[in-house]
Amino acid sequence: SQQGEEDPQALSIQEGENATMNCSYKTSINNLQWYRQNSGRGLVHLILIRSNEREKHSGRLRVTLDTSKKSSSLLITASRAADTASYFCATESGNTGKLIFGQGTTLQVKP
Amino acid sequence: SQTIHQWPATLVQPVGSPLSLECTVEGTSNPNLYWYRQAAGRGLQLLFYSVGIGQISSEVPQNLSASRPQDRQFILSSKKLLLSDSGFYLCAWSDGVAGGRTDTQYFGPGTRLTVL
Numbered sequence: 440s441q442q443g444e445e446d447p448q449a450l451s452i453q454e455g456e457n458a459t460m461n462c463s464y465k466t467s468i469n470n471l472q473w474y475r476q477n478s479g480r481g482l483v484h485l486i487l488i489r490s491n492e493r494e495k496h497s498g499r500l501r502v503t504l505d506t507s508k509k510s511s512s513l514l515i516t517a518s519r520a521a522d523t524a525s526y527f528c529a530t531e532s533g534n535t536g537k538l539i540f541g542q543g544t545t546l547q548v549k550p
Numbered sequence: 551s552q553t554i555h556q557w558p559a560t561l562v563q564p565v566g567s568p569l570s571l572e573c574t575v576e577g578t579s580n581p582n583l584y585w586y587r588q589a590a591g592r593g594l595q596l597l598f599y600s601v602g603i604g605q606i607s608s609e610v611p612q613n614l615s616a617s618r619p620q621d622r623q624f625i626l627s628s629k630k631l632l633l634s635d636s637g638f639y640l641c642a643w644s645d646g647v648a649g650g651r652t653d654t655q656y657f658g659p660g661t662r663l664t665v666l
Contacts, residue, residue, distance in 0.1 A: 470653065481640055481657035482594075527593060531653075536582055536601055536646070537609075538655060542593040 445528055445544040453549050458515040460544040462528030463508075469531045471504055472538065473513050476525045485513075485526075520550045552577035556641050556658035563665055569614075569628040571661050573641030576622065581643040583624040584655065585616055588638040600624060601646055636665045 446461045462471070470489045474482040488495045488504045488511065495502045501514040515522055525545045529538040553576045563569060575581055582601050586594040596609045598616035606616050613632060617625045624641060642655040 472654065474657075479638075479660075479662070481659050482642075482655075484654045484656065487654055529655075537584070537596055537599050537607075539596070540586075540594040545591075 445526070445541045447544060448542070449545045449547075451547040451549065452518055454518060454520055456518055456548075458518050458522070458546055458548070460513045460526050460546070462511045462513070462541055464511075464528075464530050465509065466530075466532050467506075469533070471502075471511050472529045472531070473500075473502060473511075474527045474529060474540075476527065476543070478524075482527065515546075518546075518548045520548050522546060522548045552643075552656065554641065554643055554656055554658040556639075556661055558661060559659065560662045561664070563631050563663065565633055565665055566630045569626070569631050569635070569663070571626040571639055571641075571663075573624040573626075573658055574622055575643045578622070578643065578645070580621060580646060582646050583618060584642040584644075585624065585626050586640040586642065588640060588660075590637075594640065598626070631665045633665050636663055638662055 444463050452458055468490055470487055472487045473485045475485050476482045486497045486500055486502050488502050490506055499516045504511045525543045527540050527543045529540045531538050555574050557572055584599045585597040587597055588594050598606055598608055600606050600618045603618050603621055614628050639661045641658040644655045
C-alpha cells in the first residue's frame, strides 16, 4: 500500500509566487524526504527531515513535519521557471532499509 | 565523489525477449542498492533492494529478478518480457545505516524500456 500521498497532484503558478505541496503518510516514520524529478530524468534528493524535527530549511525550500497529523509540507519560495518538475515525498520506517514514495506533485512555473 | 551509472538509457524489446539492465556505483563501498519502476506520470514502485552481495529482497511478485554479483553492481533481469514491463527503471544507492535503515538515496539517470 502507498505510504505517502502528495497533494495537490498538479500545481501551476506564476514565476515569483510560492508553491506549497503536501504529503500525508500512514505509519510512524524515521524520516521523511523530498525529491525532485525533471521530466525523463532520475530523482534528485532535496531535503530530509527526521521524525524528531519539525521544520527544516535549505535555500528557497522549507519543509515542515507534523508527526501527530502524519503530514509534511514542502514550500518553495519565489519560484522560478527552472523549478518546473515533479516533486515526491518518501518515508523511511522501521529498519527496512527502504523508502516508500508517494505519487508526486507536478509543478509548473510559468515565466 | 560518488557516481551512479545505468545503461542502456533507452531500450525497445519485443514481448518474450530477455532483459538485462545494469547499474554500477563508484566512489563508495557496501552501498544499499535499489531498483524502482515508474509508470508514466506515477510514483516509484520499489522492485528489489540489496544490502550486500548476494542479498536481494523482492518487493513485488513479477517476472523480473535482480542480482548483485559485485559490491557495486546491481543487475535487473527477465527471461521473457511482458507488455506490462514497459516503464522507466531507476537504480539508486544509499549508505547503509546501522540498524538496516536508509537515509538519502541517490538515483541514476534511468532506463526507458518499451516492450512491443
